[in-house]
Amino acid sequence: DGGITQSPKYLFRKEGQNVTLSCEQNLNHDAMYWYRQDPGQGLRLIYYSQIVNDFQKGDIAEGYSVSREKKESFPLTVTSAQKNPTAFYLCASSSIDGNNEQFFGPGTRLTVL
């Protein structure tokens, strides 16, 4: 099946620790995205990448880092500098032409204790 996978679904970390969330897609999409969602709120863009080895900051990039070494993978690191890291993290991908409808993964719920 083609799609986007995020693992794990639930993640717990102690305060002050960096944590990396995985996102893999086999849709052959050039663009990938990371969003954050807080309870009762819409999604906010953290980072996006239109091509391998290139990425751009979104609206709330502070305290996060990404890499795009392979087309299929776009891992997100939540660093200790992120003041409120507990949230639902969603990864998406799209083509870069035409409609570029975004396809979303199932999300990772991160809780920092």
Next chain:
Amino acid sequence: DAKTTQPPSMDCAEGRAANLPCNHSTISGNEYVYWYRQIHSQGPQYIIHGLKNNETNEMASLIITEDRKSSTLILPHATLRDTAVYYCIVRPYSGAGSYQLTFGKGTKLSVIP
């Protein structure tokens, strides 16, 4: 900030049509109207998009007013599985900003048995 306004919640009887309104009075000529929905604790799902003509697909219909300042998403025969938060989003079809989906709080649709 989101460029759309939606009611926070709506109810619909199962089997009836669900009509979800969206105001986007500042929409620009090169911006499309997109609709996504998010079932609880899952990633958002693309539904439909349009520029100025009415659109229909297997999931829904999109009616855009002639002045393009508002639109309505229609689910013709709502089922319990349509219970979700529905997001109306405007974005440029290409160029700057076309990669970003700006989510507001959406409309929480509850389909009642």
